[in-house]
Every structure is written in C-alpha cells, then in structure tokens.
Amino acid sequence: MARAGLSRDAVVDLALRIIDEEGGAALTLAAVAGRAGVATPSLYKHVRNLAELNTLVSVRVMDELADRLREAVLGRSGDEALRACMAAYRDYVTGNPGRYAAVIQAARPGQDDVAKAGGRVVDIMLATFRGYGLEGADALHAVRCLRSAVHGFAVLESGGAFGLPLDLDASYALLADMIISGLPSPARQR
Amino acid sequence: MARAGLSRDAVVDLALRIIDEEGGAALTLAAVAGRAGVATPSLYKHVRNLAELNTLVSVRVMDELADRLREAVLGRSGDEALRACMAAYRDYVTGNPGRYAAVIQAARPGQDDVAKAGGRVVDIMLATFRGYGLEGADALHAVRCLRSAVHGFAVLESGGAFGLPLDLDASYALLADMIISGLPSPARQR
DNA sequence: AGGCGTTGGCTAATGATAGTAGCTTTCAGG
C-alpha cells in the first residue's frame, strides 16, 4: 500500500482546511484522518494528540496574522501605521472567520499557547508604538490596550455579537481614534 | 427511591459550580449528573441537550455580570460611571475566572447566544454614555468600542496572554483613558 | 542487488461522552 506521505505540517494544513470549510468545531482527528485518507491512529505518528494539533494550528494562525500585520505597517509610521495595523488585524479575522475563532476556542488557560503564538504580533505592535516615541512600560501598556481593543472587536464581530444594523467600519474607526487620542506621547512633550 | 428534585435552574446551578471548581472544560453532562446524584440521561428531562445547557449558563453569567455593572454605575455619571463600569466588568471576570471563560468557549457563531445574553450589558453601557450626552448612532458606536476594549482585556487577562510582569491595573487605566479621551462629545459642543 | 532499520501506517481495543428509546416510579390533585 502506497504511503500517504503525511507530515506534521501536512496534518496542520488539513486541519486548517477543515476549519475554513466546516468551522473550528469540526476539527477532529477523525476528520483530519478522513481527509488524509488514513486511519485515525496514524495521525499520532505526526502529532502527540489533539491538544497539540490545536496548539500547532494556533501558532500557524498567529504567524499568518503577524505576517499580515508586518506587511501592513511596512513603510508606515505613527497614526498611519497604527491604523493600518488595526485594519489588517480586522481584515484577517473577518477574511478567515474560522481560523481566528479556532485559536480562541483552543486557548486553554494554564498553557502559554496564546502567549507564545502571539509573540510576533506583540513585537510588531511594539515597533509601531516606537514610532510615537513610546518606549518601555508606556509602550507595553499601549500594546496591551491595542491588543485588547482589536482582539475584543474581532471576537465580538466574528461572533455576531454586534447585532444592530450599524456601520461596523465606523465603529472600528472610532476605536482607532480612541486608542490614538489616549496614547501618552512622552517623546513629543519631553 | 426518593426523587432528586432537580429543575432546570438547579441543573444550571450545578453546572456553574462545576465551572467554578473545575473549569469550563469539565462541564459535561456526566459531571452534572454525578453532582446531582442522578443518571446522565435524566438530565434530558430538564435540558434539551448540552448546547442548551451551555446557553443557559451563558445567559446566567451575563445576567450576573449585568447586575454588577448596574450596581457599579448606580448613582454615578460621566467619567466616574464609565470607570466604575469598566472596573466592575474586570472585577467580575477576574473574580470568576471560570465563568466568563465558559461563556466565551460556549459562544458558537451562528447562534445569537451572546447577543441575547449580552443585551442587558449593552443597555447599561448605553445608559452610561447617555450621561455624556451621547445618543443614537454615536452612543451605539461608543458601546461597541467599550465592549470590545473591556471584553478583549478580560479575555486576554484571564487567558494569561499578558505574560509580562507589568502592572495590569495601570494598563487597564490607560484603556479607560483612551475610551474617555476618544469619546465624541456632541452634547457639550452643540 | 540486497539487506536492514526507521518510520508510517494498520487493526483492535478501551473508555469517555452525547444522545435516544422505552419502561417504571413517584407524586400531586381530583
């Protein structure tokens, strides 16, 4: 019998395809095995267990997101960079409805899953705030606020929590204004 | 054999106790049945299925949260009310680590779970913004931003995503400043 | 070419879980 030629990465690819097409809830080892044309236990040759697969998927998604953010802020600075970063974040989440939701769903406290996977995202945000002259603790607080705002909006939007027929772009623009206007600007003043 | 005397509400109570003591992942019909001293299928007399139980739990939690918010803003207005509202939100989430996480985990897009359960929370926030003279679309956009910020922060904090040893209260205070400073204030200006 | 070890895949089996069907018992109200 010819081998399926699976690999750790191939398994994650299949998992992502399932998430995209059927939603995060459909991500099961049986489903992955089905797509791979393989018996379920065979997957354990490539992945420790379902939890690890979830982690791998999360890391992949966060890396993808970080790439988008990096591209977005490239060559920009200040307000422009920040707005571009926020827009890219939302575009990624709404453009890949299942993927971001899967990361959230998979995030179990106690693991540093999210923390590790989100490291690059944090770095990009930090670099963006450096364009405002923010350094040290100020920058870190600002990153926390930005992440909260952007992540919260993304979660609520993709979860359908914003039910009213009111322009979402306008809401998001206001959110960006809030962050920018509330930013400490020590570099300019000192 | 004496009856256990269960009810829809009693089942939800047990579910909440499990969530508090063992985390949201431990919420299973078998676990609830065990605590109730009843066989698993008996629960179906009170609850349609696990999904419905999750919804009921979410509604209960959001109601509880709304109560806290209502108490917090009572007798306050403007910045003071807004800050109190935000503080109460975070206090609830950090004070009940499992509960809020369970709501997030249970939120499946496609259902209006979150939307319905969060209705009272939205109303309270709307009322708070009315203290700034915000009405109509402006107020609704502001509520979306507030929800995003506060929910995002809560999720990230309780998920351990803020790894650095940096004062969380200070970050949250900055978030509040951002929202307040970015608020449109038509009532004062017009 | 041939041998051999690693690796990837398989079958079989276990245990947890959600959910259904259908029977029985309790209990409250007439």
Add this chain to the structure above:
DNA sequence: CCTGAAAGCTACTATCATTAGCCAACGCCT
C-alpha cells in the same frame, strides 16, 4: 384512592480520543 404527567432509570448506539502492538514501505549503505 386513582390516575396521569413528570422525573428517574436501564439499555443501547454512535462518535471520539487514545493506546498497544503488528507489519509493510522506503531510504540508505554496502
């Protein structure tokens, strides 16, 4: 007391994750 609905129960099915242990394919090295 009787009776019917509500609340339990047992038995059963189906789906998963996960483990154990077997076997075949592939690459490499002579």
